[in-house]
Amino acid sequence: MNSDFLGIAGRTALVTGGARNIGRACALRLASAGVQVVIGDLLADQANQVADEIRAAGGSAIGCALDIADRVSVEACAARARERFGRIDVLVNNAALFSALGYQDFDQIPFEEWDRVIHTNITGTFQCVRAVTPDMKSSGWGRIVNVSSGTYRMGRPHFLHYVTSKASLAGMSRSLARELGQHGVTVNTVLPGVVLHGLQASRLPDQYKQMILNMQCVPQPLDCEAIANAVTFLCSEAARFVTGQELAIDGGLTHGG
Numbered sequence: 001m002n003s004d005f006l007g008i009a010g011r012t013a014l015v016t017g018g019a020r021n022i023g024r025a026c027a028l029r030l031a032s033a034g035v036q037v038v039i040g041d042l043l044a045d046q047a048n049q050v051a052d053e054i055r056a057a058g059g060s061a062i063g064c065a066l067d068i069a070d071r072v073s074v075e076a077c078a079a080r081a082r083e084r085f086g087r088i089d090v091l092v093n094n095a096a097l098f099s100a101l102g103y104q105d106f107d108q109i110p111f112e113e114w115d116r117v118i119h120t121n122i123t124g125t126f127q128c129v130r131a132v133t134p135d136m137k138s139s140g141w142g143r144i145v146n147v148s149s150g151t152y153r154m155g156r157p158h159f160l161h162y163v164t165s166k167a168s169l170a171g172m173s174r175s176l177a178r179e180l181g182q183h184g185v186t187v188n189t190v191l192p193g194v195v196l197h198g199l200q201a202s203r204l205p206d207q208y209k210q211m212i213l214n215m216q217c218v219p220q221p222l223d224c225e226a227i228a229n230a231v232t233f234l235c236s237e238a239a240r241f242v243t244g245q246e247l248a249i250d251g252g253l254t255h256g257g
């Protein structure tokens with residue numbers, strides 16, 4: 001893909017959870033398409049490092065301390081983005097409570113942990129949408145991509161709060177697409193398959209990793225860049241008639257599911 005095909009150079013994107021892994025890859029890929037990127041994350045230092053990396057490559061970016069679970073923090077990050085770049089055109093809702101969570105039977109999940117996951121992953125996403133849509137409505141153009149998970153199609157066990165939260169994003173996207181389409185704003189969901197990195201790689205047994213590869217049509221390990229390419233397409237001008245959709249990037253793991 002080149003920037004001309006995508007047609008989004010000069011736009012501004014907020015990528016939540018952009019300090020590492022999938023979010024970081026999305027920030028770098030959008031920047032390579034000429035997008036000005038705001039990298040929001042709890043890990044503010046690492047978010048700043050990603051912004052430094054983008055600027056060193058000739059792009060435009062800032063890091064921003066962000067807790068999507070905290071409405072004040074979300075509003076402050078959106079304000080900082082506007083102060084620096086004028087307005088926000090693109091939102092990649094990638095931040096989530098995910099790799100910090102352990103696997104456990106549903107009846108062992110503490111209620112406090114359930115509430116925290118649901119609040120962060122669902123309400124946090126909603127808060128980010130609320131913070132950026134005024135800009136999109138007033139300019140008549142916007143892109144929102146919600147990062148869900150293939151786990152909800154597969155019904156992954158021992159991760160009920162997470163899977164429930166990710167399933168809700170698909171419904172949120174479809175309904176938002178109906179409300180925002182008239183303003184030139186598209187809303188889509190991506191469903192990454194199993195991307196093995198860091199903690200995620202170390203906590204899954206080799207047998208499980210091999211089983212996933214065997215279930216994929218393309219039996220190769222999935223990487224963050226594959227997710228970032230799909231996200232960038234959905235954020236582009238080229239995808240202007242794609243809305244309310246769920247796109248699985250998983251080597252065919254969940255196809256037909």
Ligand SMILES: NC(=O)c1ccc[n+]([C@@H]2O[C@H](COP(=O)([O-])OP(=O)(O)OC[C@H]3O[C@@H](n4cnc5c(N)ncnc54)[C@H](O)[C@@H]3O)[C@@H](O)[C@H]2O)c1
Nearest residue numbers: 017021022041042067068094095096098099149192194195
């Ligand atoms: N890695 C996978 O296999 C996989 C598969 C399916 C879906 N996903 C989804 O992709 C997204 C990114 O996954 P990842 O593997 O890169 O996860 P990760 O845990 O490595 O990164 C998540 C990032 O979000 C940030 N974050 C967490 N809570 C936050 C909050 N409240 N406010 C702001 N930032 C916050 C973290 O600091 C981190 O930088 C997540 O939404 C995850 O659910 C990942």
